[in-house]
Amino acid sequence: MQFDYSNKVKAMRPSIIRELLKQMADPGLISFAGGNPSADAFPAKEIREISDALLAGPPADVLQYSITEGYPPLIAQAKKYLNRQWQTVHEGDEVIITSGSSQVMDFMAKLLCNEGDVVATEDPAFLGALNAFRSQGATLVGVEMEPDGVSLAALEAVLSANPKPRFYYTIPNFQNPTGYTTSLAKRKAVYALCQKHGVPILEDNPYGELRFTGEDIPPIKAFDTDNLVVYAASMSKIFAPGMRVAFCAGSADLMGKMTVAKQGNDVHTNLWGQRVIDRFFEQYDIDAHIARLRGVYREKARRMMDAMDRELAGRATYVPVEGGMFLWLTLPAGCNVPGFVAKCLERRVALVPGSAFLVDEAAPCQSVRVNFSTPTGEQIDEGVAIMRQVLDSM
Ligand SMILES: Cc1ncc(COP(=O)(O)O)c(C=O)c1O
Structure with missing residues (x-):
């Protein structure tokens, strides 16, 4: 055939x-x-202990179908976790649990792009995200990376172009592939530019917790007064990628649409992984x-x-x-x-x-x-x- x-x-x-x-x-x-x-x-030791305890309880609590938005106690943990250093979940935002942050990349392009629509991205950037945007029919426009974040002049030019990008993709901490970190000044400038042009931001932050020297810098989402930023916080690099669990925070409206997309995609993120991570947050010291x-x-x-x-x-x-x-x-x-x-x-x-x-x-x-x-x-x-x-x- x-x-x-x-x-x-x-x-x-x-x-x-x-x-x-x-x-x-x-x-x-x-x-x-x-x-x-x-x-x-x-x-691994903690995951084994938690799994044993979970499976000793009613099987349906871990093995049954579950809610598309995510296991509610984990959503509550996620909100606390995302707001513990800076406020990243704002009024008008909601949090859902996704199957890795890769799913957020795919859904963003699915929800916001018609065939051929432009997505602006740091260039170079995480290949998995670029491929997810491409697979949803998006046309990618790159914004040149510099060691302290994107070139602001190049970003301004891309945001001012016609057609306007449907969203802008950024990895501000220890970027994949460059390892570059966007400075505080550039984070603020990126937010201001996207706000001015009405372009949503997809902020992907799987590596932010892995800072081994220097001062933490607030995420762009911390400045988000307009619910413009969709923030993806993956558990892959700080817990285990095999769990396929990430937290996604963004406008309640968009999170609602993402939930509908998820219903038709994988129904919900695997419940066992969510419950293990929820227990880990509850019983162990994540910091x-x-x-x-x-x-x-x-x-x-x-x-x-x-x-x-x-x-x-x-x-x-x-x-x-x-x-x-x-x-x-x-x-x-x-x-x-x-x-x-x-x-x-x-x-x-x-x-x-x-x-x-x-x-x-x-x-x-x-x-x-x-x-x-x-x-x-x-x-x-x-x-x-x-x-x-x-x-x-x-
Ligand atoms: C920048 C970036 N975003 C997202 C991901 C994917 O993470 P997840 O396992 O949550 O899908 C990766 C994985 O390497 C990454 O480097």
Whole structure:
């Protein structure tokens, strides 16, 4: 049977990273290509204790169909959690539980975009989000990233263009793929510009809790007097991505529409995962858990930056990061990046070429994304030394 696919499906493309990860079963491979939490980051003992206790109770409490908006006690926990440092859930907002924040990306484009409508995004940006927007028929317009956030002049130009973007996508903390963090001044300016042009903001913040040095910066959602910002807080990077649980806060009207979209999509986020996370918030100290994660990532990031300073000084550059899981390594002009990535892979070091994260993947990009959360300290030292040898051989 030859299937006649829809235009939306024709616009879909497989994630190069998911494809790369398939080749990475090789235990000898040093992977700087993934974006997974460190294997020692999961609160496995606590999850086991909670699961045992839950399953000792009435099975239907954990295994039955549930409410589309999310398990009500977890929604209440989420509101407290999202407001504990800054107010991010405002009057006129509601919170729903989604199946990862990836679902929020998909629903935003589904709810706001007709075929061909423009979505403005930081460029480069998280590939999964770009692909979700593309799969809903959106046309992407990129706004150039700088180490302290997007170029405001470029953002103003994109927001003033005709047609106006349906929404603007941003990852203000330890961005995937660059590791860049948007400054407080730029966060305020981004909000003011989007407010002026009446363009909603999708603020994606899976890494904000993973700050291992420097001062926390309020999310854009904290300035949201107009219910303009949809804020996605994933539990994937601070709890466990396999749970597929995220909190989404935004205008009650939009959250209502998202709930209807969810009814026809996956009915509700898996109840067991929601209940485990709810109990974790109730019975354990989430801040102590996050403090432990910050320690794990601080050490790994330090090891990666030390290795780069030792091996790559004078050869390649990076902007030091204060949190998250990624570094953006820029190779010298003239160095063939796909060639470098291919040669590293031959030496069993995996990296993702920066162009994979661009709106226009064919545009030139001298950078590679380097993940430091999954490799061990020894792998970091060995992998970066191999990168130096490859660079020298080129
Ligand atoms: C910036 C960004 N947003 C969202 C996600 C997806 O998170 P989730 O597991 O909640 O779908 C990722 C995962 O890598 C990410 O890097």
